[in-house]
Amino acid sequence: MLFVMARDAPIRLHLTAGQVSDFKGDDTLLADLPDETEEVIGDRGYGSNKIRQSLSERHITACIPPKKNRKSKPSYDWHLHKSATLLKTCLQS
DSSP states (O other), X not given: OEEEOXXXXXXXXXXXXXXXXXXXXXXXXXXXXXXXXXEXXXXXXXXXXXXXXXXXXXXXXXXXXXXXTOSSOOOOOHHHHHHXXXXXXXXXX
């Protein structure tokens, strides 16, 4: 999990093993988000009700697409999420 500020400068990085659930470590990073955080962009794996509720309580917008099998599909900014793919691709290279 990686948190990035507005100009793509990393502010937190939490690495876990590849087989570890996305829910492991989310508390660590979400607790330390800067006060000025307005949005969090994440993959489908971070779209749990727990994570969304935690962000909402702090008035942070979750830009996280819902899992395909989710019955209620929360809205998200598709274009913003797509732009984050560039950073993710760079990190995987």
